[in-house]
Amino acid sequence: MFQAILIEKDGERATPRLATLDKTALPDGDVTVRISHSTLNYKDGLAITGKGPIIRSFPMVPGVDFAGVVEESSNSRFKVGDAVLLNGFGVGESHWGGLSEYARVKGDWLIALPKGLSPARAMALGTAGYTAMLCVMALERQGVTPDKGEIIVTGAGGGVGGVAVLLLSRLGFDVAASTGRVEESEYLMGLGAKWIIDRKVLSEPGRPLQSARWAGAVDSVGSHTLANVCASMKDDGVVTACGLAQGLDFRTTVAPFILRGVTLVGINSVYRSLADRTTAWERLAREIDFGKLDGMTRVIPLDQVIAAAGDLLAGKVRGRIVVETGVHS
Known part of the structure; x- marks a missing residue:
């Protein structure tokens, strides 16, 4: 069992909640990742609050980003224990996303976590x-x-x-x-x-x-x-x-x-080549001032995400929000 933000639709109304789910509920994919960190982007805020037509199918786990460790893999690019990150490819929109303790995705959507970049800082960037x-x-x-x-x-x-x-x-x-x-x-x-x-x-x-x-x-x-x-x-x-x-x-x-x-x-950040993604993330790992990045980042547990999404769209959030998916207040 694991916890995730789940958005369900009843008629015309979509409602988010913190849900406890069985791993058998995860969608199809050839890599299962135990997520340690995600983040809250503007698009996630729109999805969770229902103020934008982001979600394409219900129920949906939002979250267009995540970082974690491979727990199962039938993809030749990744093995158990590899540190990975993902952003884009419709994750959190048409495929269950990162505001969860687990994700199952296509391995071709993942890249290796660049050296020198922790999962938390990767999601501070997101x-x-x-x-x-x-x-x-x-x-x-x-x-x-x-x-x-x-x-x-x-x-x-x-x-x-x-x-x-x-x-x-x-x-x-x-x-x-x-x-x-x-x-x-x-x-x-x-x-x-x-x-x-x-x-x-x-x-x-x-x-x-x-x-x-x-x-x-x-x-x-x-x-x-x-x-x-x-x-x-x-x-x-x-x-x-x-x-x-x-x-x-x-x-x-x-x-x-x-x-x-x-x-x-x-700039289309959702669907980019593996080469572009790798280059961008490797440059971020080299060129970001991590002290300043840390200073513009706030960390919250998964059970504070729904409230934070409302604050984000209300313009009450500055900088970045990192979500520790396995931590609850």
């Missing part, structure tokens, strides 16, 4: 940190370097934004952090931001072409914020888009793209 690194890698591929100018990170108080600030500043970029919680300025400056921008400056409709300031951007917000960021890019600037906290809409014009040569790069 999909948010992995996505931030994919954004950084995309900026690098497009030729954005510290000498090209300033970088703006929107939604900087969240998981993706916070790790992006941490990574970019450590790589030598001058970073501006946009947030709706200006009271968190000291926290963001501690992560490496040089400037704090109130999100109100970006969150309303703006002119199609604005003063050119940014050489690059990491946007996890979407909607008017993304449109305003694109409109204020320098010539040949690069914007990476990975989220929709403000909305799915994107009301802009072609002006930044044809008059300034701006590039907009979409």
